Amino acid sequence: MDNSGVSRIIAPNAIEIPELPAVKKTFQLNIEGKHRDRVLEATKHEIRKYVKRQRRVPLPADVDYWDFDCKFGTSEAEATVVHFATLTSLIDAVAKDGGAAFYLEILAKNGYRGAKAAAGENAGAGRHG
Numbered sequence: 001m002d003n004s005g006v007s008r009i010i011a012p013n014a015i016e017i018p019e020l021p022a023v024k025k026t027f028q029l030n031i032e033g034k035h036r037d038r039v040l041e042a043t044k045h046e047i048r049k050y051v052k053r054q055r056r057v058p059l060p061a062d063v064d065y066w067d068f069d070c071k072f073g074t075s076e077a078e079a080t081v082v083h084f085a086t087l088t089s090l091i092d093a094v095a096k097d098g099g100a101a102f103y104l105e106i107l108a109k110n111g112y113r114g115a116k117a118a119a120g121e122n123a124g125a126g127r128h129g
Helices: 036-056 084-096 117-121
Strands: 007-009 016-018 023-028 065-073 080-082 101-111
Touching: 023 036, 036 065, 036 084, 036 101, 065 084, 080 084, 084 101
Parallel strands: none
Antiparallel strands: 007 016, 023 101, 065 080, 065 101
C-alpha cells in the first residue's frame, strides 16, 4: 500500500477506513462580487461540513470519539493552537475587526475519555449525610 494517505488498515481482515485530509487553508473574507456576510457563512459551513464528515468515519476499536487539533491566526505564520470549541467565536472576531482573511488548520485525532471514578465515588457522600 502506498503512503498517499487514502486509507489505513487497523488490523488484518479489518475494514479499510478512509483518511480525510486535514483542513489547512487561508480563508478569504473579501471576495469581489460576493457579500462579505455570505462568504463568512459559507466559510463556517465548509468547516462544519469537514467536521461532520470526519465524525462519520468509523472509530478504531480503542478510540472513544474524534478529537480535533486546531490552529488559528490571521496568517499561517501567526497561527496559534486553539480549542475546537472557540473557532466560531474567533472567526466572528476576525470578521468584526474587518480582517480580510484568516488561516485555519484542523487535524483529526483519536479522542479518549478520562476516568470519572473520582466524581462517581463522591456523588452520594454528601446527600444523605
